[in-house]
Amino acid sequence: MIAETVCSAASAAGLGIAVVTAYRKRFLAATRIAAYSLVPVGLVMTGVVGWLADTAFSPTAWAGFGVLGMAWALFATTRIVERRRGGTRAERKAARGAQRDAVAPAASAPSLGPGARQSTRPATAPAAKSSADEFSDIEAILKKHGI
Template identity: 80%
Template sequence: MIAETVCSAVSAAGLGIAVVTAYRKRYLAAARIAAYSLIPVALVMTGVVGWAADTAFSPTAWAGFILLGGSWALFATTRAVERRRGGTRQERKAARSAAREPVAPASSAPALRPTARPANRPAARGEASEDFSDIEAILKKHGI
């Protein structure tokens, strides 16, 4: 009974604010406020408020919410541990077996020619890259 009265008061206050907003010629905002203020009355008329009030004061309902929270906590904990370990048991086993197998067992020839310079070795002092020559030209132009 108290919950229905509170919802009716909230709706009446919201409709009053909507009227004031419409008086100020902000019709779109007034319509939006009116829509929000009708929600509490609609919830009372559908019986949701009565059900929620009965649920809020029921010890059985609170025990159910506590069990739901506990199951969620267990689920979240197991997922966190599983992610930290690197997946399920089968996924870890498959990853270990894949790591043992060679990537390309048939390729035994070197990928680079013996005379080619590896990409990670820096260029010699005499060699100038085209990218750096452009930068050097810009720096020389500005006297740096």
């Protein structure tokens, strides 16, 4: 009963502030304040405030919160220990097996295929053309286009 009264009073005060804000021609802010001030009344009307008040003063509810906290602490502790150890046994065993097996143990170098010959020239050095060869290429292109 007290919680409902406090919520109603807070809503009334908020609506009063919204009216003063609207009087100052700040309608957007007044609308926002009115929306916030209607929330407590809505919570009272839906029964949430009564449920929270019953829960806050219930020793059984507080014991339940304690049990939930203990469960969370146990989960967190096991996760911390698991990370320090490096995972569960099955995960460690799978990781060790993956380290031993290579992806492709027989492939040591890329295959060039039958009859492939390697160039004696380094791959990074471009073939040097003489200026006459370059001009003849340009002439051929120009003749092709009729220029």
